[in-house]
Amino acid sequence: MISFQKIGSSEVVVDYLNEAIAKRLTAGAKVLWLLSGGSLTPIQIETAKRLQSQNVQNLTVSLTDERFGPIGHPDSNWQKLVNAGFSLSGAKFRPVLENKDFASTTADFAAYLKQEFASCDFKIACIGIGADGHTLGVMPGSIGIDSQELVVGYQAADFQRITMTLGSLTNLDEAVVYMVGREKWSLIDQIVDEDIPPNKQPAQVLKTAKKLTIYNDYRGEPS
Numbered sequence: 001m002i003s004f005q006k007i008g009s010s011e012v013v014v015d016y017l018n019e020a021i022a023k024r025l026t027a028g029a030k031v032l033w034l035l036s037g038g039s040l041t042p043i044q045i046e047t048a049k050r051l052q053s054q055n056v057q058n059l060t061v062s063l064t065d066e067r068f069g070p071i072g073h074p075d076s077n078w079q080k081l082v083n084a085g086f087s088l089s090g091a092k093f094r095p096v097l098e099n100k101d102f103a104s105t106t107a108d109f110a111a112y113l114k115q116e117f118a119s120c121d122f123k124i125a126c127i128g129i130g131a132d133g134h135t136l137g138v139m140p141g142s143i144g145i146d147s148q149e150l151v152v153g154y155q156a157a158d159f160q161r162i163t164m165t166l167g168s169l170t171n172l173d174e175a176v177v178y179m180v181g182r183e184k185w186s187l188i189d190q191i192v193d194e195d196i197p198p199n200k201q202p203a204q205v206l207k208t209a210k211k212l213t214i215y216n217d218y219r220g221e222p223s
Contacts, residue, residue: 002212004192004220012223013043013178013215018050020124020174025054029121034064034164036128036136037077040178041084044126048088056091060116064125065137065163066096068105068153073097075159096162106153106162113150113164117171124174131183133190133201137163145198145205166198166205175206177214185218192219 007013024031035044051059067075078095096109117123129135137156138144144152150168154161169175179188190196191203191214198205206212214220 001210002207002214004188005213005215005223006220007180007215007217007223010043010046010178010180010215013176014046014050016213016215017043017047017124017126017176021047021051021059021122022054024122025051025056025058028058030058030119031060032116032120032123033059033061034123034125034172035061035077035081035086036064036126037080038128039180040126040128041081041086043178044081045084045086048086051088051091056088059088059091060094060120061088061091062094062112062116063096064127065161066109067137068102068160068162069097071095071097071099102153102160102162106151109162110149110151113168113171117150122174123172124176125172127175127177127206129177129179129184129187129191129203129206131187133187133196133203135203135206136166137161138166138202140200140202142202145202166202169205169209172209174211175209175213177206177212178216179214180217182218184216188214188216188219 066077072079139156143154144165147165
Protein backbone atom coordinates (compact mmCIF):
# COMPACT_ATOMS: atom_id res chain seq x y z
CA MET A 1 0.00 0.00 0.00
CA ILE A 2 1.48 3.32 -1.08
CA SER A 3 0.42 6.75 0.11
CA PHE A 4 1.69 10.15 -1.05
CA GLN A 5 1.40 12.87 1.58
CA LYS A 6 1.99 16.50 0.56
CA ILE A 7 3.59 18.42 3.41
CA GLY A 8 4.71 21.94 4.17
CA SER A 9 6.96 20.99 7.07
CA SER A 10 9.06 18.02 8.12
CA GLU A 11 7.34 18.19 11.52
CA VAL A 12 4.53 16.13 9.99
CA VAL A 13 6.99 13.29 9.36
CA VAL A 14 8.42 13.53 12.87
CA ASP A 15 4.93 13.42 14.36
CA TYR A 16 4.08 10.34 12.34
CA LEU A 17 7.25 8.43 13.13
CA ASN A 18 7.00 9.24 16.82
CA GLU A 19 3.41 8.06 16.98
CA ALA A 20 4.01 4.89 14.97
CA ILE A 21 6.93 3.79 17.10
CA ALA A 22 5.67 5.02 20.48
CA LYS A 23 2.33 3.27 20.29
CA ARG A 24 4.02 -0.08 19.57
CA LEU A 25 6.45 0.39 22.44
CA THR A 26 3.60 1.32 24.76
CA ALA A 27 1.85 -1.90 23.76
CA GLY A 28 4.95 -3.88 24.72
CA ALA A 29 6.06 -4.69 21.18
CA LYS A 30 9.68 -5.18 20.18
CA VAL A 31 10.49 -2.57 17.53
CA LEU A 32 13.25 -2.34 14.93
CA TRP A 33 13.86 1.16 13.53
CA LEU A 34 16.21 1.38 10.54
CA LEU A 35 17.73 4.75 9.69
CA SER A 36 19.10 6.37 6.55
CA GLY A 37 21.43 9.29 5.99
CA GLY A 38 20.97 12.41 3.89
CA SER A 39 17.90 14.61 4.21
CA LEU A 40 16.29 12.24 6.71
CA THR A 41 18.98 13.00 9.30
CA PRO A 42 17.27 15.94 11.09
CA ILE A 43 13.91 14.15 11.00
CA GLN A 44 15.39 11.06 12.65
CA ILE A 45 17.20 13.16 15.25
CA GLU A 46 14.02 15.02 16.20
CA THR A 47 12.03 11.76 16.32
CA ALA A 48 14.61 10.28 18.70
CA LYS A 49 14.26 13.33 20.96
CA ARG A 50 10.50 12.83 21.06
CA LEU A 51 10.87 9.12 21.78
CA GLN A 52 13.12 9.81 24.74
CA SER A 53 9.98 10.31 26.84
CA GLN A 54 9.06 6.66 26.19
CA ASN A 55 10.38 3.44 27.66
CA VAL A 56 12.63 2.45 24.76
CA GLN A 57 14.20 -0.72 26.14
CA ASN A 58 12.37 -2.73 23.44
CA LEU A 59 13.60 -0.47 20.63
CA THR A 60 16.57 -1.43 18.47
CA VAL A 61 18.07 1.13 16.09
CA SER A 62 20.25 0.31 13.10
CA LEU A 63 20.78 1.35 9.47
CA THR A 64 19.39 0.41 6.08
CA ASP A 65 22.83 0.82 4.52
CA GLU A 66 26.35 1.93 5.27
CA ARG A 67 29.55 3.02 3.56
CA PHE A 68 32.35 0.63 4.46
CA GLY A 69 35.46 1.73 6.33
CA PRO A 70 36.85 1.91 9.85
CA ILE A 71 34.46 2.78 12.65
CA GLY A 72 33.88 6.52 12.70
CA HIS A 73 35.21 7.30 9.23
CA PRO A 74 33.89 10.64 7.92
CA ASP A 75 31.64 9.21 5.18
CA SER A 76 29.91 6.71 7.49
CA ASN A 77 26.14 7.16 7.60
CA TRP A 78 26.12 6.20 11.28
CA GLN A 79 28.91 8.63 12.17
CA LYS A 80 27.15 11.45 10.32
CA LEU A 81 24.01 10.79 12.38
CA VAL A 82 25.97 10.78 15.63
CA ASN A 83 27.88 13.92 14.67
CA ALA A 84 24.58 15.66 13.90
CA GLY A 85 23.23 14.82 17.35
CA PHE A 86 21.38 11.51 17.09
CA SER A 87 20.97 10.01 20.55
CA LEU A 88 18.39 7.82 22.27
CA SER A 89 19.33 6.71 25.76
CA GLY A 90 18.00 3.27 26.70
CA ALA A 91 17.53 1.98 23.15
CA LYS A 92 19.79 -0.67 21.66
CA PHE A 93 22.08 0.60 18.90
CA ARG A 94 23.58 -1.64 16.23
CA PRO A 95 25.93 0.21 13.86
CA VAL A 96 27.04 -1.75 10.79
CA LEU A 97 30.77 -1.08 10.98
CA GLU A 98 32.82 -3.15 13.42
CA ASN A 99 36.45 -2.80 12.27
CA LYS A 100 36.36 -6.14 10.48
CA ASP A 101 37.08 -6.82 6.82
CA PHE A 102 34.48 -6.05 4.15
CA ALA A 103 33.18 -9.63 3.73
CA SER A 104 32.89 -10.27 7.47
CA THR A 105 31.15 -6.96 8.11
CA THR A 106 28.64 -7.69 5.36
CA ALA A 107 27.96 -11.22 6.63
CA ASP A 108 27.57 -10.06 10.23
CA PHE A 109 25.08 -7.36 9.28
CA ALA A 110 23.07 -9.86 7.21
CA ALA A 111 22.95 -12.29 10.15
CA TYR A 112 21.91 -9.48 12.47
CA LEU A 113 19.05 -8.33 10.23
CA LYS A 114 17.83 -11.89 9.77
CA GLN A 115 17.61 -12.28 13.52
CA GLU A 116 15.89 -8.94 14.06
CA PHE A 117 13.39 -9.44 11.26
CA ALA A 118 12.40 -12.75 12.85
CA SER A 119 12.21 -11.54 16.45
CA CYS A 120 10.80 -8.01 16.23
CA ASP A 121 7.06 -7.37 16.25
CA PHE A 122 7.24 -4.15 14.23
CA LYS A 123 9.88 -3.25 11.65
CA ILE A 124 9.95 0.30 10.26
CA ALA A 125 12.55 1.97 8.05
CA CYS A 126 13.25 5.55 7.04
CA ILE A 127 14.34 5.37 3.41
CA GLY A 128 15.79 7.93 1.06
CA ILE A 129 15.52 8.10 -2.73
CA GLY A 130 18.37 9.65 -4.69
CA ALA A 131 18.03 11.81 -7.77
CA ASP A 132 19.16 8.86 -9.90
CA GLY A 133 16.40 6.67 -8.47
CA HIS A 134 18.62 4.68 -6.13
CA THR A 135 17.27 3.70 -2.74
CA LEU A 136 18.89 2.20 0.35
CA GLY A 137 22.44 1.74 -0.94
CA VAL A 138 21.19 -0.02 -4.07
CA MET A 139 22.42 1.82 -7.16
CA PRO A 140 21.04 1.30 -10.67
CA GLY A 141 22.58 -1.80 -12.19
CA SER A 142 24.01 -3.05 -8.88
CA ILE A 143 23.78 -6.52 -7.32
CA GLY A 144 21.32 -5.40 -4.66
CA ILE A 145 18.50 -5.28 -7.20
CA ASP A 146 17.99 -8.97 -7.90
CA SER A 147 19.88 -10.60 -5.02
CA GLN A 148 17.98 -13.09 -2.88
CA GLU A 149 20.11 -12.17 0.13
CA LEU A 150 19.01 -9.74 2.83
CA VAL A 151 22.25 -7.78 2.57
CA VAL A 152 24.95 -7.35 -0.08
CA GLY A 153 28.31 -5.65 -0.13
CA TYR A 154 29.73 -4.26 -3.35
CA GLN A 155 32.00 -1.64 -4.84
CA ALA A 156 29.95 1.27 -6.18
CA ALA A 157 31.34 4.20 -8.12
CA ASP A 158 31.74 6.22 -4.92
CA PHE A 159 32.07 3.85 -1.95
CA GLN A 160 32.21 0.23 -0.91
CA ARG A 161 28.62 -0.17 0.16
CA ILE A 162 26.91 -2.57 2.56
CA THR A 163 23.15 -2.42 2.05
CA MET A 164 19.83 -4.12 2.45
CA THR A 165 18.70 -5.49 -0.90
CA LEU A 166 15.47 -4.55 -2.63
CA GLY A 167 14.14 -8.03 -1.88
CA SER A 168 14.67 -7.50 1.84
CA LEU A 169 12.02 -4.76 1.84
CA THR A 170 9.33 -7.44 2.14
CA ASN A 171 10.49 -7.99 5.73
CA LEU A 172 9.45 -4.48 6.74
CA ASP A 173 6.03 -3.69 8.15
CA GLU A 174 6.36 -0.09 7.07
CA ALA A 175 8.64 2.24 5.13
CA VAL A 176 8.67 6.03 5.31
CA VAL A 177 10.25 8.11 2.52
CA TYR A 178 11.00 11.84 2.68
CA MET A 179 11.76 13.64 -0.59
CA VAL A 180 11.31 17.37 -1.03
CA GLY A 181 12.56 19.94 -3.50
CA ARG A 182 11.62 20.75 -7.07
CA GLU A 183 14.48 18.57 -8.35
CA LYS A 184 12.64 15.51 -7.01
CA TRP A 185 9.27 16.25 -8.62
CA SER A 186 9.90 14.47 -11.90
CA LEU A 187 11.16 11.47 -9.95
CA ILE A 188 7.95 11.42 -7.93
CA ASP A 189 5.94 11.43 -11.16
CA GLN A 190 7.99 8.52 -12.49
CA ILE A 191 7.43 6.48 -9.35
CA VAL A 192 3.68 7.14 -9.42
CA ASP A 193 2.94 6.93 -13.13
CA GLU A 194 5.59 4.72 -14.70
CA ASP A 195 6.86 1.18 -14.41
CA ILE A 196 10.56 1.63 -14.97
CA PRO A 197 12.68 -1.53 -14.63
CA PRO A 198 14.28 -1.63 -11.16
CA ASN A 199 17.66 -2.20 -12.78
CA LYS A 200 17.37 1.37 -14.08
CA GLN A 201 15.40 2.87 -11.17
CA PRO A 202 15.63 0.78 -7.99
CA ALA A 203 13.12 2.98 -6.13
CA GLN A 204 10.32 1.46 -8.25
CA VAL A 205 10.47 -1.59 -5.98
CA LEU A 206 9.35 0.49 -3.01
CA LYS A 207 5.85 0.34 -4.46
CA THR A 208 5.71 -3.34 -3.43
CA ALA A 209 6.22 -2.54 0.27
CA LYS A 210 3.50 -3.63 2.70
CA LYS A 211 2.97 -0.01 3.70
CA LEU A 212 4.82 2.91 2.15
CA THR A 213 4.30 6.61 2.85
CA ILE A 214 6.14 9.13 0.68
CA TYR A 215 6.18 12.56 2.32
CA ASN A 216 6.88 15.27 -0.26
CA ASP A 217 6.09 18.86 -1.23
CA TYR A 218 4.55 18.16 -4.61
CA ARG A 219 1.95 15.46 -4.91
CA GLY A 220 -0.64 13.66 -2.79
CA GLU A 221 -3.11 14.34 -0.03
CA PRO A 222 -2.23 17.36 2.13
CA SER A 223 -1.07 16.42 5.65
